[in-house]
Amino acid sequence: MDYNKRLYFERRIRKKVGSAIRDYAMIGPSDRVIVAMSGGKDSIVLLRVLTALRKAAPLAFDLVPVHIRTGFEDGFERIAFWSREELGLEVMEVETNIARIIEEVADPEKSACAFCSRLRRGYLYGVAQAIGASSIALGHHMDDIIETFFLRCFYTGQIGAMAPSRVSNDGKNRVIRPLAYCPDDLVDAFFRCLEIEPAINACPLRVDSKRKMMRAYIADLQRDIPRVKYSVFASLSNIDMKSMCLKG
Numbered sequence: 001m002d003y004n005k006r007l008y009f010e011r012r013i014r015k016k017v018g019s020a021i022r023d024y025a026m027i028g029p030s031d032r033v034i035v036a037m038s039g040g041k042d043s044i045v046l047l048r049v050l051t052a053l054r055k056a057a058p059l060a061f062d063l064v065p066v067h068i069r070t071g072f073e074d075g076f077e078r079i080a081f082w083s084r085e086e087l088g089l090e091v092m093e094v095e096t097n098i099a100r101i102i103e104e105v106a107d108p109e110k111s112a113c114a115f116c117s118r119l120r121r122g123y124l125y126g127v128a129q130a131i132g133a134s135s136i137a138l139g140h141h142m143d144d145i146i147e148t149f150f151l152r153c154f155y156t157g158q159i160g161a162m163a164p165s166r167v168s169n170d171g172k173n174r175v176i177r178p179l180a181y182c183p184d185d186l187v188d189a190f191f192r193c194l195e196i197e198p199a200i201n202a203c204p205l206r207v208d209s210k211r212k213m214m215r216a217y218i219a220d221l222q223r224d225i226p227r228v229k230y231s232v233f234a235s236l237s238n239i240d241m242k243s244m245c246l247k248g
Contacts, residue, residue: 006193010052013190016181017049024165026176031061031134033176036124037083037091039067039076039199041191042139046179048194050137051087065091066127068120071099074200082196094123102205111208125173135165135174143184145177146232147214155210161236183229 021027035050037043047065054063065083067076080091098119106112124136140162149161164180167173179187191198221228 006190009186009190009193010049013045013049013182013186014052016186017178018053020164020178020181021053021176024176024180026135026137026165026178027059027061028134029059029061032132033061033063034124034128034131034133034136035063035065036120036136036138037065037067037079038139038201039073039079040139040201041198042141042179042187044079044082044194044196044198045187045191046137046139047083047087047089049190050178051089063089064131064133065089066124067091067093068098068123069093069095070102070116070120070203071096072201072203074202075197076199078197079199092127094127096120096123098123102203106205108205111210112203112205113208113211116203125168128173135176137176137178139179140177141179141182141184141187142229142233143215143218145180145236146218146229147211149232149236150214150218151210154214 027033033050035043035047037047047063050063054061067080069076076093080093083089083091096119098116101119102112102116106115127133128136145162145164149159152158152160162177162180163175164178165174165176168175218229225231
């Protein structure tokens with residue numbers, strides 16, 4: 001691997017993550033931050049960047065990588081080994097019955113991704129309460145946030161997305177998304193520099209076809225409007241409330 005190439009992408013992504021953390025006050029002194037580790041490229045990059053930032057940050061905070069075992073993953077052992085050997089962080093692995101629940105209650109003709117996500121989030125909340133974590137860091141990046149915005153507009157008739165930092169509905173847990181300023185292509189470019197294979201999601205059910213369609217739609221828009229992702233993302237914090245169709 002070209003060292004200069006890796007350094008280039010690492011500097012870019014660290015700058016964006018650092019800006020997101022600062023802009024949304026994601027991490028404070030003495031915080032204990034859970035890093036949700038699925039074993040996919042996004043969670044791997046997130047843990048790698050947060051580890052590097054912790055070493056350089058003027059404030060001290062703890063990182064606790066946590067893997068919620070769904071029963072569908074394959075190859076997470078190498079991710080745990082990489083975290084331990086490369087980053088000096090032991091991954092906390094939580095056994096669950098998520099695979100059995102999904103196989104019993106999910107409709108095989110529909111995507112179970114959202115349902116699985118809610119189940120995993122519930123386990124993460126439990127771990128956060130048990131260890132006294134101040135926040136849970138998820139690996140959603142700019143593309144995920146934009147796709148969610150369009151999905152909610154088109155399919156639910158609601159303006160909304162994924163907040164870079166928010167408190168859960170029960171008020172007990174805080175979720176942060178430090179990769180919020182990072183487009184998928186930057187995350188992917190840096191991930192390829194790390195030279196590690198991601199874990200495989202071997203879920204037998206259908207993938208989220210609506211999200212896949214939205215991803216293709218945004219890619220088409222980007223051919224005509226190269227900076228469309230940045231414009232859409234910026235609009236989510238630049239709302240002209242006077243022009244909205246709000247009822248009195």
